Amino acid sequence: MMRSFGTLVLVWMMLVAGRGIADEAYRLLPLEPDGPAPREMMKQYLIRQVETAYEQWQNDYEARKTNEEIAAYQERLKTRFIEAIGGFPERTPLEPQITGTYQGDGYRVEKILFQSQPQHYVTAALFLPDAAQFQPPYPGILVACGHSANGKALAVYQQACALAALNGMAALIFDPIDQGERHQLLTDQGKPRLAGTAGHNMVGVGSNLLGRNTATFEIWDGIRGIDYLQSRPDIDADRIGCMGNSGGGTQTAYLMALDDRIFAAAPSCYLCSLYGQQVRTGAQDAEQNIFGQLAFGMDHADYCMMRAPKPTLMCTATHDFFDIEDAWTGYRYAKRLYTRMGYGDRMSLIEADEKHGWSLRLREGGVRWMLRWLADRDEAIFEPEGLQVLTDEQIQVTPHGQVMLIEGARSVYDLNRDFAAHLAAERQAAWQEGPPEDWQDQVRQLAGIRPLNELPEPAVHRLDVLSREGYQVHPLVLSPEQGIQLPALWFVPDQITATSAVLYVHEEGKAADAQPDGPIIQLVREGTPVLAVDLRGTGETQQVGQRYFNLERHGTDGQDWYIAYLLGRTYVGMRAEDLMVVGRWLASQLAEDASIELRAVGQATIPAVHAAALEPQVFARVQLDRPLISWTNTVQLGYATTPLSSLVHAALTVYDLPELRSVIRTHSQLDVHQPLDALGQPAND
Structure with missing residues (x-):
């Protein structure tokens, strides 16, 4: 039955540790x-x-010379980006509510609740200038949060918003999912079951199978935040900016690349190079990785170049874990492309002698950039010493501190379940009489x-x-x-x-x-x-x-x-x-x-089938012994332990x-x- 194996030519090795090996x-x-x-x-x-993909990226970059070639590249990447995250839902009524106000020293805060999708609530705070000093309509800045447990309530995030308001600009800061008041999975006691990166990664599992990404929800929340800003008579709809730090830098980078309404942008402590990052620190949490982007040529620098020649400021930190040398390399690529288009002054970078975080000089730099390009004021403004902001309780938007405690509230897991059910019905029809x-x-x-x-x-x-x-x-x-x-x-x-x-x-x-x-x-x-x-x-x-x-x-x-x-x-x-x-x-x-x-x-049953x-x-x-019953079950459960290695993007x-x-x-x-x-x-x- 069995043919000869031939001559045995190699020496047996027994020295290196393995996993799960009995002998x-x-x-x-x-x-x-x-x-x-x-x-x-x-x-x-x-x-x-x-490394091979990066070589191709560099070659493609150097071949991109004319404005026509740049425009075609921008359109191609935007299309691929949106496809890779599964597209966006239709716009539905925001149903905004102002749930409270706060009077600060030289600025005012309105606490905002809106629905980015039906019954999917977003908590936000709008920092407004003193109307006696600055006349509306004001330039509007969307401020995205990093991975702070208390979301928009983190002091340095509020300080950036307050600094903008003190200088005549409105700033809307919103909680990302699984932070602040927007934890998507709660215990029976109403406490967060998962938070921050843990929550983002869990959302990413089911989203992946649907062809979505945790970023799909974050980006859409940001887009709807801009919709809200533009809906207000006291905001100048034609003067919109976006800034944020760390995970907020990620969101800012995505939004500025995809939403043409954003004129000025200042992502902080994020932009470096995905190609370099894989060699150095490795991947970050789910929303910071877009399916196939290294293959179709979308690195961090591209988020800047996709929006050229709109004004973009990279805010960086010398001692960040997002590599500073990669940041400068990416900046040079973007700067060169802006210069090719005749707008070299609109692409800039500042570097603070700090670790990762929205430190003082980065906050000031971001607000100055907004002031220059949104308010036509090129001024060296500084943050007042001891700038007071709201406590977590004062900035709370919802009655009980969590959107999922609002009657009828729907989580991202609910939204994914709805889409999974829709896809299951489509598959049933397609496979009813056998495989398509x-x-x-x-x-x-x-x-x-x-x-x-x-x-x-x-x-x-x-x-x-x-x-x-x-x-x-x-x-x-x-x-x-x-x-x-x-x-x-x-x-x-x-x-x-x-x-x-x-x-x-x-x-x-x-x-x-x-x-x-x-x-x-x-x-x-x-x-x-x-x-x-x-x-x-x-x-x-x-x-x-x-x-x-x-x-x-x-x-x-x-x-x-x-x-x-x-x-x-x-x-x-x-x-x-x-x-x-x-x-x-x-x-x-x-x-x-x-x-x-x-x-x-x-889990070996999945490649086996x-x-x-x-x-x-x-x-x-x-x-098949102990196979996963279905990928749909992974989406239905929401909280699941399906390994990442058992997923296929958009399979469902x-x-x-x-x-x-x-x-x-x-x-x-x-x-x-x-x-x-x-x-x-x-x-x-």
Whole structure:
């Protein structure tokens, strides 16, 4: 049944730690004693692609010379940006309310509640100049918050708004989702269940599957904030600016690139380079990463260049974790493009000798920029010493301090559930009489899975055979492409009685079920050969120890996953290709009449159903143990523990996991054991 494996040529390696490996002898990497740490494999593989993408970005930039070429580039990137975050909803009535006022020293504050979408409430504070000193209508500035727990109430954010009002400009500051008064998940006691980056990342999981992003909601809230400013008679609708720090710098960058109503912009402590950031600090939370943007050429500098020649000020800090050298490099690219257009004076940068944060000189610089371009006053204004602002209680907009305690309030999770239900109805209609004609092309495109006949044969490294009672273990390392190594264990019974072989993949790697009394050895003792393999980023190459938000909820490889996300790639797709290539190779080692059964456990079932559905000739039988019941369930639950590596951006616009399982049933035997929901609890298939 089994062909010869050939001469054993490589020395067995047992020195490098792996994850979830029961037997030290089952550790195969690195193949070279001084080779890179196996857990860094995926990061290094992806960083090489980032470097290639950056070279292309630089070439494209240098080729962009004329105003016509720049205009075409701006339109292309805006279109791609909006597509990558799933587009925007229709405008609906804001239903604004002024829930209270506060009289400060030289300025006045109105506490505002509006609906960016029906029953989706936004809490904001409008800082207004003293009408006795400055006559309306005033220039209006939208101020976006960074990741402060108390949102708009943070003192330095209020001080920036008050400084604007003291100098004759209105400033509307609003709470982002999961900050201040806008926590989207509350406990039974009305307290935030998740806050700040933790909340943003959780929103990002379900949003990703819908083709959205946490940024989709943040940007739309900002756009509606500008709508509110322009609706007021005391605001000059033609003089709109935007500024914000840290996460507010992110929002400012997005808004200034996409909303043409923003004339002057001053993002602070954010703009650097995504290409450089992946090498240095790695990805930040969900909204700071747009699907595919490094592949289609949208770096931080592009947020400035997409709006050229409107006035843009980069506010930076010398000791920021957003790398200052990357910030200056990005600034130079933007400055050169502005100069090509004849408006070099409209692109500027200030650098404070500070750490990350909206420090005094950055606040003053941002407000001065607004004063220059929105009020035609080029003045060296300074923030008054000891500028008093509101307490958290004084700036509170809602009766009980949280929008989700308002009767009928809808969270971003509710909005995602609505969209998921809409997409489910569309899919049901499309799949009612079987898979749509072009389903394979659509699935391949979304997951990034090439046809098997376009994938090369793997290179195979064979290591010393291990003898066990009743069977042998042939250690292998398969390389489906440069930079990727898939450690594998080929368990061969002394007496082969089965007419098929099993390709076994487990979410924790090849050795997770290879204990003496485990499922793999049970199959082997029954006479079935088993090839257990680590899909990329699992087992020995599972990333561990990275700094990332909420590892226990989203997996230990969130930063590596986000590099792939920025490149427009999916772990599901890459792992599905691994399975297809390994399955084809395994078939070449068997007798012509032998078949292959694919067994997958846990999150490995997700690439498995993709591989089996798209390449039905490879696997005669498929067994799924503890599979995720559906991606829709991830969206429905809201709070979920589905790993990032198990997501496919926008998958639910075309298909869900049950659709792939239905396809498999048309050509192969499919067994599903112990399906789980998105919290790891038992579910019904």
